[in-house]
Amino acid sequence: MNQLIAPPAIATYQQELAMLIQRHSPADGTYASALPELRFRRSSHVSEPVHSINMPSLCVIAQGSKTATLAGESYQYDAATYLVSSVHLPIIGKITEATPQVPYLSLQLDFNADIILDIVKETNQKWNGKTERAILVNKFTPPLLDAVLRLVRLLDTPGDIPILAPLIIREILYRLLQGEQGELIKQFAYIGSQAYRISKAIHLINSDYAKPLLIEELAKEVNMSPSSLHKHFKKVTTLSPLQYQKILRLQAARRLLLTESLDAADAGFRVGYESPSQFSREYARMFGLPPSSDVKHLRNLLNVPVI
Structure with a gap:
């Protein structure tokens, strides 16, 4: 699949993120991490459709692409974009781009809606009052991808995890709320x-x-x-x-x-x-x-x- 050329900062972050995910997932499969909220996925081949219930989570692809389908509505995302589910949703996922030479590499970060509520209260963010779909795909920004990368780097310094991980997860959620479709996440906090x-x-x-x-x-x-x-x-x-x-x-x-x-x-x-x-x-x-x-x-x- 042809992707748009990413800004230099984002491309650099993506390369490092792919390297780290590959290190934490040495073979095809799904891998837990020292952070209970964070897990990795690697696949050397495109997949058949997989039925699952997505937790409230951020899904990030460092390499490859995937389609998430919710009751007939499809959401395509890749290394230039991210997917967010704001509630438990029955998703059909299909990896659409992966090879043994360039495997599909991704991470999923589950989050607690209470943290969203705290951020909304603390920053006094307003909401447009509309009820909208609880799934979105959006383009990455350098600050968001930088925060995701810093969270993954923490796995190399486990002593820092108890103090720094909650702060970085909070920053990631704050960046999501700042995104173009932040309203879709914010609606569940009110x-x-x-x-x-x-x-x-x-x-x-x-x-x-x-x-x-x-x-x-x-x-x-x-x-x-x-x-x-x-x-x-x-x-x-x-x-x-x-x-x-x-x-x-x-x-x-x-x-x-x-x-x-x-x-x-x-x-x-x-x-x-x-x-x-x-x-x-x-x-x-x-x-x-x-x-x-x-x-x-x-x-x-x-x-x-x-x-």
Whole structure:
């Protein structure tokens, strides 16, 4: 993919960041770090679509490119841009540029919305009052990329992490709020805003997705009317609350099928389905294959032994 020529400062930062990520991820895979919020990813090949739930996080690519798809809406990002998810979102990720010679290299920094709230209060930032999508792609600025690079460098001086890491993470979030699309992040920091209530509703669904979802009860929990909940939930996630819960259930069932010796019916029951036929039908609609065929395909891809 042809990229725009980056400013010299950004290009220098990107080169060092790629070198550091490669050092902390010596082979293909996902790697944790001494910072619980920070992890790295390396891949020598483009990937099949991967279903996951993105935490509130900043995703940075130092080398290669990726597409994140949310309910049919696609967001392409690469070394010149970053992606932010402001709430838990069901994302389909696909690495679109990677080779053994120039592998895909990325990092993900999870963040706490409470820090966003503190920064907004301390800097007295205003918000436009609109409820918007909880995912964005934006161009890097040198100050933001510099802060990300300094955070990764801390892994080489672990004694500095307890003192300096919280300060640098706070700076990174401050830089994100200063970006062109900072409003999309800021909206979740205002207690009482519709976006804040939707964030709470998302947390409630995630905490017990196997439980039947009663929209009236959920709306009451977050102090919204059912119609307002539905309207603003779709604005934030592109999904209705029931669609969101269904994706959580199917992703959880897929993990169970892959890691435990369960048949499709048992996995469906575990995540809240009462009808095995409905579970199999919806599973195939989402993942493209019925449960048994899909798990066999995944095991072949991941080289996971049959349990």
